[in-house]
Amino acid sequence: MSEVCSIPLQGQVQGGDDIEFLEAEVSTKYDIPFAVVRYSVSGQKQKTGLRLDLDKQVFIDHVEGNGEKQQTMNRAAREIVKVLGVVLRPSPGNVYTRTQ
Amino acid sequence: MPIFYRGAGPGSYWDINDARQIGFRAQAPQLVATMERLMNHIAQTTVTSPFVSLTRSYAIAHGYAMAGPGGIAVQDQPGYVYEIEIADPLPLGLSLLDPIRELAAVLPGPLDRVSYQHDGGAKVLLGMVLPKEYQHMLVSTYPQPGGMSGAPVRVTQELVTLVRALRDAEILAVGNIPASCVLARTPIY
Numbered sequence: 001m002s003e004v005c006s007i008p009l010q011g012q013v014q015g016g017d018d019i020e021f022l023e024a025e026v027s028t029k030y031d032i033p034f035a036v037v038r039y040s041v042s043g044q045k046q047k048t049g050l051r052l053d054l055d056k057q058v059f060i061d062h063v064e065g066n067g068e069k070q071q072t073m074n075r076a077a078r079e080i081v082k083v084l085g086v087v088l089r090p091s092p093g094n095v096y097t098r099t100q
Numbered sequence: 101m102p103i104f105y106r107g108a109g110p111g112s113y114w115d116i117n118d119a120r121q122i123g124f125r126a127q128a129p130q131l132v133a134t135m136e137r138l139m140n141h142i143a144q145t146t147v148t149s150p151f152v153s154l155t156r157s158y159a160i161a162h163g164y165a166m167a168g169p170g171g172i173a174v175q176d177q178p179g180y181v182y183e184i185e186i187a188d189p190l191p192l193g194l195s196l197l198d199p200i201r202e203l204a205a206v207l208p209g210p211l212d213r214v215s216y217q218h219d220g221g222a223k224v225l226l227g228m229v230l231p232k233e234y235q236h237m238l239v240s241t242y243p244q245p246g247g248m249s250g251a252p253v254r255v256t257q258e259l260v261t262l263v264r265a266l267r268d269a270e271i272l273a274v275g276n277i278p279a280s281c282v283l284a285r286t287p288i289y
Contacts, residue, residue, distance in 0.1 A: 036169070
């Protein structure tokens with residue numbers, strides 16, 4: 001079984017300022033309060049992801065840009081946490097439910 | 101001597117750079133270590149900071165090491181947990197701060213008009229500690245004098261900082277941590 005679970009964000013989390021949020025990766029091996037968010041800028045998928053602290057609901061890594069871009073990131077962080085909270089909530093039929 | 105830990109996720113600065121060779125330094129060592137910056141560093145994860153975060157908990161460092169800009173740590177792409185031993189007296193130019201003690205010393209007193217305490221119910225802390233599961237505890241309405249309040253719970257930056265610092269068993273270093281203090285760098289996945 002894969003130790004990493006990828007959860008699609010497109011269509012669920014609104015981007016902005018040329019940023020689009022593609023998917024979030026979480027560990028299925030350990031219950032950690034972090035996800036790695038893959039994103040694109042102007043349609044180009046970025047090589048590195050952004051660490052998201054799921055408890056603080058803020059990105060640990062930052063994208064260069066103005067205040068508006070930062071506002072987009074702050075809003076998206078909260079939205080992504082909500083999406084992951086729903087998807088990862090343990091339930092019998094939930095395919096994303098963690099194994100540990 | 102006390103042991104501290106720091107996690108470095110795949111692709112992070114301290115994954116790419118080995119602190120056993122160069123030690124640890126803050127991203128913005130030129131900044132003055134003020135209480136405002138301490139709170140922003142812990143509560144908002146502000147990058148432009150004169151602090152280096154350490155933890156007394158291996159498990160916390162392990163969690164941080166499991167996620168980096170390169171992705172989730174796996175066998176082909178591990179994260180690292182650093183083990184750091186700092187002797188007393190501290191190396192020249194280095195100081196260690198317990199954020200709880202630092203912040204508690206400047207919190208408003210019980211008779212001050214402005215309080216750092218929340219004004220919600222008994223489960224507000226759950227909402228702060230586990231927002232994924234208990235976010236609603238921060239937006240619920242709670243009884244207030246004269247009836248139910250429709251206002252969101254008051255959660256101050258000071259309280260958020262206290263909770264976050266406790267979550268991470270966090271200790272802050274100000275100044276450079278010499279390479280000689282960095283005992284080990286263990287791959288984890």
